[in-house]
Amino acid sequence: MARKLMKGNEAIGEAAIRAGCRFYFGYPITPQTEVAEYLARRLPEVGGTFVQAESEVAVPNMLYGAAGTGERVMTSTSSPGMSLMMEGLSYLAGAELPCVIVNVMRAGPGLGGILPSQGDYFQATKGGGHGDYRCPVLAPWSVQEVTDLVQDAFDLADFYRNPVLVLADGLIGQMMEPVEFQEDRRPCKALPDKRAWAARGWKGDRPRAIINSLFLDPEDLERHNRDLKAKYDAMVRDEVRFAEYGTDQDYEVLIVAYGTVARVCKTAQEDLAEAGVRVGLLRPITLFPFPYEAVRRAADKARAVLVVELSTGQMVEDVQMAVMGRRPVHFHGRQGGMLPSPEAVAEQVRAILRDHAAGPSARRRASRRGGAS
Amino acid sequence: MARKLMKGNEAIGEAAIRAGCRFYFGYPITPQTEVAEYLARRLPEVGGTFVQAESEVAVPNMLYGAAGTGERVMTSTSSPGMSLMMEGLSYLAGAELPCVIVNVMRAGPGLGGILPSQGDYFQATKGGGHGDYRCPVLAPWSVQEVTDLVQDAFDLADFYRNPVLVLADGLIGQMMEPVEFQEDRRPCKALPDKRAWAARGWKGDRPRAIINSLFLDPEDLERHNRDLKAKYDAMVRDEVRFAEYGTDQDYEVLIVAYGTVARVCKTAQEDLAEAGVRVGLLRPITLFPFPYEAVRRAADKARAVLVVELSTGQMVEDVQMAVMGRRPVHFHGRQGGMLPSPEAVAEQVRAILRDHAAGPSARRRASRRGGAS
Amino acid sequence: MSQIVIDPEACKGCGLCVQACPQGVLTQGRDLNSKGYFYAQVTAQMRCIGCRLCCITCPDVAIRMRIHGTFYRYFQY
Amino acid sequence: MSQIVIDPEACKGCGLCVQACPQGVLTQGRDLNSKGYFYAQVTAQMRCIGCRLCCITCPDVAIRMRIHGTFYRYFQY
């Protein structure tokens, strides 16, 4: 198909349809409302169903009902709405139901603002709901990539029988870029047969379907927890995704950033290269599983690491866990919808190099510089 | 006052009353319902008000209204209920409202079970709600300690104008132990005057009170985020609490555990000491701020670290961040309401020592052993 | 002719069937089942008119009714 | 005697007052204010009967009414 100029939110909707999703349950919230609006129009055209839920509390429970019959289902929301889904998400994970949830993040906490943010990293990657569950988290940096990742998300969800999160920032949702949909796209994972467990009426031909997260006997529940953990370990083993830019050559500083922020960093990298400063850029695409190995390897080649985020510092903890003290990890964060400019990122890099030239004590002072330092 | 045998949940209620809390809003859920039941009876006796909310979604919003007038207010719940409070908690943090929320954790994910768990560590410490907020998290290990920490929680909340979480497991709520209430207890922090910001009707004698988390201008919101971050940094600086057992002498393995699990580990430590195996035990009391420094210091004295948790491994990440690769960090976890016995913990320690004697490759195999490995 | 059978292990001894029976066919027994309940017993099968009210009332579906020959239904259920 | 004053900067040119006035006192102006709105103007003050319907209707409280001397209220508000 030819390239088409599309708004990110619309591209998310179209990608879902192309992935075979025919059921959307959602509630309006800026800056992702166009996903719902697009699907309210498009789904009936392809024989699907759009349901406007009464709230984001109801939404994951509608997904629970809909995914439980074995269909591909999704929702999208933004930060405060995501918080309201935490109990439901924990149930979806506990009952092992595949579904896709897109969070087009805005700035918080509370009502906060409607501009881009990455403040929900912890919520998405560590489990904002109760209990020990994990969801794969995919972080796109362009409209094209969000269409690809949304489609992959459905495959991953089905493969692992697990909710999959797409974590985007407001920019991804709001901007228009050219996108291309592959006409003959093949699933990124083998698609299991859902009939074995889906609740579609029991005709006696299989065990009764019971969509459930309750295990009152602690031994059963421990077994269930361990089965889940084994699944998450498989994700960690098989699903790590990241992209590297300029890491095949030498560099002094490694920048780690995801989502739109990584694009700002890429521009900074190019500007710095023109000025003779060599920087490597690593962009995690899966936030869970996090590319610990890749970050460690890339950091080892650098003198220092700089993490850039739209938050006061969340992914930086995973980077620290990857680097394990072998290199200093610096942080530059903007909040509240403010964005770092390429110029500001470049300046951070220069400051790090200055500090490193000046010796360890200056370095200590400089760590976690700027931003929310 | 004389020692009194009390159920943990009742002690929580009584501690709140003694801390001057006169307003409780909550919704029943096992294993913490007795907190509500106790206060439904006791609060009217002291001129207070008990309100049974329609849901855990409503609860934090009732706290928002009640804390906004400057009163000491609280709720208690258990894991699924806590997940439903995530949006509200983010608003409370965003609007900087002091209040106390007790989570008597049970096993998850989803409905899970009603037995003890520590699966909500990440949710509590990293922010299960959206946006960049943090709450001090206090983790008691006995009925006596929960009464002390609940009282401190109110002081901390007022001092920082921030919600404070008490993270207990189901055992703390359900067991009876002797407790003593100090009659002349003094606040653990200076108590600020709330009249400057509380919404009690505007008589023109101060700026209007506006209880709010919305900052639509990104520069304002960034400023707000940085003010909040500065507050969290102050907590990190001033509020770290932990307890150490046997770390003044030499030891080979450092155990890190919190809550009731730490008591199991303490028994294991004593059993091992009798067998001539020296173990240090460090028990974080504040989970945020986490005692990174103390853990690092204590770990440096040991050959290896063992983290024991009722989860598939959450606090272990903070321990890893503290230890920064300087010592191997092992993990023993039980889930689903199952508890490690002192015998099992002792066996873990012995296995670690065996592996270390055997050399590095065996060590690698053994890391994150047992439990949810 | 109707025949009432109460499963002693299924019965929880709630007494609702005893109360429901218009004919005094059933009584709360004095024997404990393995779960610790004094289960209901059929003590006057002869008087049973096959009305099924006991069956309909039992919350634990512990009562079955069999018939021999033609069955006169007192009401639609 | 009543006097109607419209604040050009507060007015958003919605036209509701123009429609509400029973006396045709007000008109939608042709001048833009700094926010880009064609604000309402008092073009026939003479005809004003002081009924306050324009004030009551204005969503932006852009209209004030002053009186000189005794004021006859048409209705309680």
Place this chain on the structure above:
Amino acid sequence: MQHDVVIAGFGGQGVMLMGRILAYAGMRQGLQVSWLPSYGPEMRGGTANCTVVLSERPVGSPVVEFPRALLAMNLPSLDKFEPKVKAGGIVIVNSSLISRPCRRDDVRVVQVAANDLAIEVGNPRGANMVALGAYAAVAGVPAWDRVEEVVRETFARKTDLVEKNLAALRRGAEAVATGATASPAVAGA
């Protein structure tokens, strides 16, 4: 030394109260104590149990996987907890309701026909007190006087109950003392 006991039976047999009395009495005696009810899957369906720990040192784990004593008021409780009792420990069996013998030979087994003895002393609902008396007599901790004291206070509002329950308590202790504890069923086994 640490004394820990699991008390288990049907809901309604008063096992929670038995545990509380032990814990209170231990506290009176200056011991560290903890009392933990089971609130797990057994909650419904009739069975209930609690764990009491009495210790001179601060109580470590309030959960005890392998208790030093078991007080089994009915058969399912004996089935469940009997294998877990530490060697050298104590098992009190309510032989009024448990007709099978105890299978362990490395513990001290005391058979008390608690329901029968309770009826005997005119307090048919006092089987739990009989069993408690037997346990206290066998274990020796908490001190007998403290137990009596707490029982007195527990029923203080209804004076007739105080005497009735003390009688049951003492009958239990007496049964241990006189050795007249084996129930017929066991005797025949």
Place this chain on the structure above:
Amino acid sequence: MQHDVVIAGFGGQGVMLMGRILAYAGMRQGLQVSWLPSYGPEMRGGTANCTVVLSERPVGSPVVEFPRALLAMNLPSLDKFEPKVKAGGIVIVNSSLISRPCRRDDVRVVQVAANDLAIEVGNPRGANMVALGAYAAVAGVPAWDRVEEVVRETFARKTDLVEKNLAALRRGAEAVATGATASPAVAGA
């Protein structure tokens, strides 16, 4: 080279559409493009703006703090963005509504009386097209033909609008070419 432009004005002046046309035209020309609306606090209260980036390389940041060009359709927009334009950049000023001169002397300032010229060509609602024509003529990217092509398609459903808007577009370009762009207010300044 990267071409980026901020287009700003009142809501209702059609600035979002201007941006989209540029982005589409750029895409037609084989460029990498991004179009980003402001959806921030300005959303209500009448002002609106969008940022368009056209580039031969993949677009890095779609947010541009210091744009190479500004198309200011009203005074608040000029006030807000004028100081941010990169030195050597372009500022197109709708002099029909902006009576103050541009304060920068390190950029190329082009005054276009967009509303007046739109009325002149009989398309009073086409001020945005006039300004767009002026920008396209000055910037040179995207290619003029592509812009005309996209305008044609955009209004394809209403054929009379196609010609009207093309006329406005061309009038804007012409105004740049003839230099008859200075509005009286600026001339007098």
Place this chain on the structure above:
Amino acid sequence: MTELVFGRPRSLTRVPMHYCPGCTHGVIHRLIAEVLDELGLQGRAVGVAPVGCAVFAYNYFNIDMYEASHGRAPAVATGAKRTHPELIVFTYQGDGDLASIGTAEIVHCANRGEKVTVVFVNNAVYGMTGGQMAPTTLAGQVTTTSPLGRDVEQAGYPVRMVEMLAALRTPAFLARVSVHSPARIIQAKAILRRAFEYQVKGTCFSMVEFLSTCPTNWGLTPPEACRWLETHMLPYYPLGIFKTPEGPERTPAPLESLPDARGVQAVPAAAAPTGANGETGE
């Protein structure tokens, strides 16, 4: 010839129910199963269990089942029904579940007119968590969170969900029944069948509120509990059909006359309608 005329319905498993002795949850379960059997729906029915004493309902209904989160069963049912309209979807919810935490979900499920059936069990208390006040707790009723009795000045009056939902414009079948006596149980079943029939026909949302006992938390014996229900709950919670899709029927319709135990009706044994769960007449 021996024939089983009353036994376990096929749509109930053989798993013993965990309810307290005399708790009428069990009766309501059986009624649902009987109706599913009689309408031939076992193979396309999907039930949604609540969080409440009926949390284990998935072990008892011999059909595909969901266990929903507390209060959200109507949202779960919506999700299932929308993907597969041919399924017969019902929820089973307590009064805490439906009338407190799940208020928004039931109101909007009813208001969207989802073609599902809601079985609402009102026992005036939170059973599972040990007897706290529910929105349906009667004025003055003592519970663990209303230790001095529900004070209507502080906690308001008990909610009548059927009446409240009847005020919505969307067509629905709404009724209240009771199971405290055999006659009421018989009547309840007839009304429940009608509720399911509306779903089978695809007509409308249907909900039947069952007045139910909680002997344990009421502190009464099962027979006492039935009497308490009759004397205390019935006056406040009138039985009846409050709304049908055929017309507004906003005022409670009189219940159809109770089955007359004296009107004898001869039916050959083989035609006995209540199926047996794998049991034969021996």
Place this chain on the structure above:
Amino acid sequence: MTELVFGRPRSLTRVPMHYCPGCTHGVIHRLIAEVLDELGLQGRAVGVAPVGCAVFAYNYFNIDMYEASHGRAPAVATGAKRTHPELIVFTYQGDGDLASIGTAEIVHCANRGEKVTVVFVNNAVYGMTGGQMAPTTLAGQVTTTSPLGRDVEQAGYPVRMVEMLAALRTPAFLARVSVHSPARIIQAKAILRRAFEYQVKGTCFSMVEFLSTCPTNWGLTPPEACRWLETHMLPYYPLGIFKTPEGPERTPAPLESLPDARGVQAVPAAAAPTGANGETGE
């Protein structure tokens, strides 16, 4: 002598409101402020702003204010009122806020009989997020999430909150008014004053639903929007007082007769009741 007889009420700040031209949110704000002024409540009033177009209400009401999370204003109001019953607490909520996401909170706030006042602004659409379907959107009405018009088969009929809440037993004052014409505004104010008076007296919960316009998302000019409200909304949403604490009044009471513009009443200028926000008559 010059006297200001109509100006900005003291309980409104001087901050210009951000609402779209002709949006009647502004009128409703002014009415609340006037009532607070007239009842002398500015010093003890506390308002709760919603998430919706009125999210910035805290900038406009010249009193202590809260900004609540979406739909939860009644819970916030409950919290505030329970701690300080002497405060006069009101919420201001849109129809998405109150009738969709906040359904449980409004039902239970009303049912507990919290002594607060709810101002419910029904504009049949989600204004702030750009015109999606609300529970109150009319049958057939086109919105961005009902692009072919609200299909009552899929989305059900519009919710009438006042009627639904009127079905609750707890005493309350419940009314529906409109602000699409000067006469209706005058009447709305009288009813709103009555709602606040019930709170001042500590009698009961009170809620007034305001039919309001959203010219922007309806795609109409402000005068057209007022006419659309009159022709489309009024028939479905009857105005009136639906319940008073004095009696059930379940059927809409007729509105008191409209003020008669011809009945002239002489009042000295100084007695003009509407205060002015720091303005003097010059």
